[in-house]
Amino acid sequence: MAATRSTGRRERLRAETTAEIKLTALDLMRSGGPDAITLRAIAREMGMTANAIYGYFATRDDLVTALIADVYTALADAVDTAWADSARRAPAERITAWAHAFRDWALTNPEGFRLIYGDPVPGYQAPAGGPAPDAARRVCVGIAALADAARAGTEPAPDESGFTWDDFDPGLLHKVRPAFPDLPPAGVALALRIWGHLHGLITLEVYGHLRAQTFAPDKLFRSELDQLVRTLNLGR
Template sequence: MSIDESGHAAGVMSRRERLRVETSREIKTIALRQLAEGGPGAISLRGIAREMGMTARAIYSYFPTRDDLITALMSGIAASLAQALTTATNAVPATDPGGRLLAWGQALRQWALAHPESFRLFYGRPIPGYQPPVDGPVDQTARRVCRELTRLVAAAWPHARHLQPDDTSWSDLHPEYVAKIQADLPNVSPAAAALALRVWGRMHGLVALEIDGHIHPVAGNPAALHHAEMLDLIRSLGLA
């Protein structure tokens, strides 16, 4: 068994380390509640410290700034979403591109319903005054999510190309998006990349409406409505 510099067995947290992890988790839980109750601008380190009975100095030892707290929140949210989408997609054989897209769309909705505040923080309006780190963990994980959906759509492209416009050029898309797609998936055509954006819009739009409470007043069964929309999307790509 290897021993780290503090004298503890490697991989085993000390009591102090466990308490730090638990306190950090509680801080983030309260921050998400602040978000749910007052919107993105309501997240306050001093408010969290008061609620937890901590001094401002103590809470700043966990998160020196509000931006650090928000970045930690966003990083955890992005990782959770990416893992849920990957797990659902990998449960379907690669030979079934329609089934994989359906699994991806359903996993997005299920994750959002289980974590509505996290969904709003990750995909909602920009947080006033927040400056995310450039190419930090949030950007990297969001890029992973985008890359995997584009990969799924690219796998469906041989079936979809006769049903979709094929006259898109790279100049029709945002240069930053183009650079990321070409770096991650160099064999994807501009038409397939544009189609991935339209697929994302349909998947995300209905979920966002449901999370914000706009679906329930008009749909008796939001799950059935979402399922029907995903099946229609898959059929529009020429997939079974």
């Protein structure tokens, strides 16, 4: 029994230290950019020896991979929850709910957003398949779901011409087509167009580029969403 308690305590302390290492890495990125994420700098901030921190992450790249996986999964969880919670709503409302969930997450986790969508960590080599393949698939499928909902709620049906499967990366199609086998090539293009509308303003806001232009970035984002819904001929 004592051995079990001791093992459980060690596992708990290891989990707590691992979480602190990750938080410290994001704090360093906040103050010094992606260059600041080094195991030695983290050890110094936490009062650990360099050798001790290597017992948690063998390399800086292992830590970055774990960080990306964590934040990407958190984003996927946030937008998936918004999508599921709006299941009984009209397509326009579901798209709006997903978009607001994405923006809210990005503003709450700006360093995480920058890590997965913005600043590359110099010299970082991602593992084969990417650092967070499941979360990336979930977000891609979520974006395709926006397009699928838009097509279902649009009258008349949107133009389906002009795009072929050859216009898209096979990796993207491998994620999207099994989830939405009836989505045509133009539907994938629509998903990317919707993504561009949402991602553009959020990126400007996270990086602070709107501060000198507007005191109401939330109003600007809502206006962009309203315009997007109108462009898609979706009812509110």
